[in-house]
Amino acid sequence: MGYPHPIHPKETPVLSTHFGEADARTFDGWVKRGGYAALRKALEMTPEQIVDEVKASGLRGRGGAGFPTGMKWSFMPKDTSRPHYLCCNADESEPGTFKDREIMRWTPHALIEGCIIGGLAIRAETTYIYIRGEFTEPYHVMVKAVAEAYAAGALGANVFGSGKRHDVVIHRGAGAYICGEETALMNSLEGRRGNPRIKPPFPAVAGLFGAPTTINNVETLAAVPHILVRGAAWYAGLTLSSPKSTGTKLISVCGHVQRPGVYEITLGLPMKELIYDLCGGMLPGRTLKAVIPGGSSVPIMTPAEVEECATDYEGIVAKGSMLGSGGMIVMDDTTDLVYQIMRLAKFYAHESCAQCTNCREGTAWTTRILERLLAGEGKASDLDLLLELSEQMTGKTICVLSDSCAAPVVSGIHKFRADFEAYLTGAAVPAMAEV
Amino acid sequence: MSGETAVYEPVFTGAVLAQLEALYPKYPTKQALLLPALWLVQEARGWISDGAMHEVAEKIGLTAAYVRGVVTFYTMYHTHPVGRHFIQVCTTSPCGICGAEDVARALVEQTGCGDLGSTSPDGRFTVIEVECLGACGFATPILVGDDFIESVTVERVSEILARYP
Ligand SMILES: Cc1cc2nc3c(=O)[nH]c(=O)nc-3n(C[C@H](O)[C@H](O)[C@H](O)COP(=O)(O)O)c2cc1C
Ligand code: SF4
Ligand code: FES
Numbered sequence: 103m104g105y106p107h108p109i110h111p112k113e114t115p116v117l118s119t120h121f122g123e124a125d126a127r128t129f130d131g132w133v134k135r136g137g138y139a140a141l142r143k144a145l146e147m148t149p150e151q152i153v154d155e156v157k158a159s160g161l162r163g164r165g166g167a168g169f170p171t172g173m174k175w176s177f178m179p180k181d182t183s184r185p186h187y188l189c190c191n192a193d194e195s196e197p198g199t200f201k202d203r204e205i206m207r208w209t210p211h212a213l214i215e216g217c218i219i220g221g222l223a224i225r226a227e228t229t230y231i232y233i234r235g236e237f238t239e240p241y242h243v244m245v246k247a248v249a250e251a252y253a254a255g256a257l258g259a260n261v262f263g264s265g266k267r268h269d270v271v272i273h274r275g276a277g278a279y280i281c282g283e284e285t286a287l288m289n290s291l292e293g294r295r296g297n298p299r300i301k302p303p304f305p306a307v308a309g310l311f312g313a314p315t316t317i318n319n320v321e322t323l324a325a326v327p328h329i330l331v332r333g334a335a336w337y338a339g340l341t342l343s344s345p346k347s348t349g350t351k352l353i354s355v356c357g358h359v360q361r362p363g364v365y366e367i368t369l370g371l372p373m374k375e376l377i378y379d380l381c382g383g384m385l386p387g388r389t390l391k392a393v394i395p396g397g398s399s400v401p402i403m404t405p406a407e408v409e410e411c412a413t414d415y416e417g418i419v420a421k422g423s424m425l426g427s428g429g430m431i432v433m434d435d436t437t438d439l440v441y442q443i444m445r446l447a448k449f450y451a452h453e454s455c456a457q458c459t460n461c462r463e464g465t466a467w468t469t470r471i472l473e474r475l476l477a478g479e480g481k482a483s484d485l486d487l488l489l490e491l492s493e494q495m496t497g498k499t500i501c502v503l504s505d506s507c508a509a510p511v512v513s514g515i516h517k518f519r520a521d522f523e524a525y526l527t528g529a530a531v532p533a534m535a536e537v
Numbered sequence: 538m539s540g541e542t543a544v545y546e547p548v549f550t551g552a553v554l555a556q557l558e559a560l561y562p563k564y565p566t567k568q569a570l571l572l573p574a575l576w577l578v579q580e581a582r583g584w585i586s587d588g589a590m591h592e593v594a595e596k597i598g599l600t601a602a603y604v605r606g607v608v609t610f611y612t613m614y615h616t617h618p619v620g621r622h623f624i625q626v627c628t629t630s631p632c633g634i635c636g637a638e639d640v641a642r643a644l645v646e647q648t649g650c651g652d653l654g655s656t657s658p659d660g661r662f663t664v665i666e667v668e669c670l671g672a673c674g675f676a677t678p679i680l681v682g683d684d685f686i687e688s689v690t691v692e693r694v695s696e697i698l699a700r701y702p
Contacts, residue, residue, distance in 0.1 A: 200671050236625070238684070274572065293607065296611075355674065
């Protein structure tokens with residue numbers, strides 16, 4: 103549902119059905135709502151059967167990259183001479199994204215159940231849930247739910263009497279956006295600085311503690327129990343546009359809409375309906391200026407691109423951006439886009455782990471040049487300089503944080519050039535003091 | 538070592554030590570206990586002093602320099618004493634376009650902190666600006682200690698601060 107708003111008829115509540123119900127947080131409350139039936143079913147299945155079911159559902163990773171989940175699971179070795187690990191990525195720090203938080207706050211057992219099933223599929227007996235340090239309430243809810251799951255026999259040495267073991271460990275981060283990147287997350291969990299690792303080796307070969315590891319987003323894992331209970335065919339049938347985008351997706355919408363919140367849609371819903379019907383459209387007297395549809399790391403869209411866009415993996419790519427994490431930032435005509443792009447560049451400069459020169463220097467220089475422009479001190483050559491810098495920041499570093507900084511800059515300059523030029527010609531009043 | 542007492546009192550004794558030891562079986566390496574151990578220190582002391590870094594290093598079998606390197610990587614660990622109530626306010630773009638910078642200014646003014654990152658002269662508050670808190674639809678979110686407060690507006694600031702004597 104469009105938490106904190108009532109369900110809109112154009113939504114498809116699956117994961118969000120019980121958001122807002124305090125009782126759903128408890129083990130008994132969850133069982134009453136059909137919870138843990140999927141786990142009981144999974145305990146009767148072989149790992150291959152679980153992987154095949156998830157493959158057939160078409161589920162793709164909800165953390166940003168959209169990689170097919172069943173296929174990712176199938177990369178894990180079958181041999182268990184070494185321990186295997188499942189990591190749940192609950193670091194949710196991408197500006198615009200606030201959906202995993204609601205899953206953990208309201209339906210912690212859905213996530214625990216998804217973790218155990220994922221663990222069975224990849225032959226892991228332990229899941230580490232890495233939760234960002236700032237999520238104090240979700241952390242306490244999850245800790246309590248894990249304790250309850252142990253007490254009820256869903257976790258531990260003998261899951262529901264099956265003789266199979268699964269442990270869930272909740273691990274708190276300590277403030278670092280980069281720890282959401284999967285290899286940085288593993289380093290952080292191991293007690294290191296959160297620097298991303300060079301790949302290969304890929305996590306399925308040598309991940310956490312050097313062992314075969316799969317990392318999945320909270321929303322990805324929370325979707326799995328529904329797929330097992332209702333069937334892969336049901337999930338695969340949930341699509342309004344591209345057959346490659348199946349199921350429901352939580353879209354967190356923020357910024358200048360009447361009703362910001364977390365909405366659950368069938369993939370493919372027209373973006374226009376999402377913004378105008380579900381979220382109630384613009385504030386009175388305002389018009390749409392731009393949308394960043396998938397968290398701050400994806401290209402900016404113009405109103406014309408939004409007009410015809412299907413909200414799914416392929417539909418948004420066709421309109422020059424990406425679904426990413428499903429964190430949608432809506433900006434109206436009161437927005438100073440140049441200032442906000444500077445602010446995003448500053449975010450990436452602050453969050454760069456500083457291992458790669460192009461990222462460390464590129465994010466800092468991008469911010470500085472944009473600040474200079476905003477202070478009315480820009481040079482005519484600055485826009486080309488920014489594009490050149492962005493070029494040097496794309497595809498040349500250990501992780502894609504650097505590319506993420508470039509995305510809003512490049513798309514901003516290409517699609518909203520007049521806004522930048524206004525600061526060059528003096529048509530715009532400087533938005534910042536001299537730097 | 539600002540704020541450090543002359544004789545260092547170990548953190549890991551009694552109940553806190555027991556909490557740390559309860560974590561050992563959950564991880565295959567001792568080093569993985571580093572972040573949890575640092576959290577235990579900060580919960581007990583409010584910040585992580587040089588002495589505490591030495592103690593953690595010794596407990597986990599690392600060097601103090603290594604521990605410092607990890608502590609300083611993460612923004613939530615304090616390497617200096619902070620106000621009784623530590624306030625984090627998000628000013629990243631999604632909140633920024635909904636008035637977060639005004640909220641941050643109001644917090645700095647009404648707490649008497651004077652500047653972002655500073656502590657009020659009475660030691661009651663420290664206010665810092667942080668990046669996205671993962672609650673962008675509820676602009677502006679702030680954290681006061683462990684309390685996550687959503688939809689903070691300039692108008693609500695004084696009422697919220699009054700809850701934290
Ligand atoms: C800089 C950066 C930050 C990321 N932050 C997150 C995050 O907070 N949560 C998340 O699930 N994935 C995040 N990712 C993506 C992860 O690396 C990884 O692809 C994802 O957790 C895989 O899970 P999925 O296949 O279930 O989507 C981030 C990636 C990068 C490069
Ligand atoms: S691209 Fe940036 S954040 Fe990623 S590893 Fe390199 S320096 Fe670190
Ligand atoms: S941008 Fe403020 S909480 Fe995300």
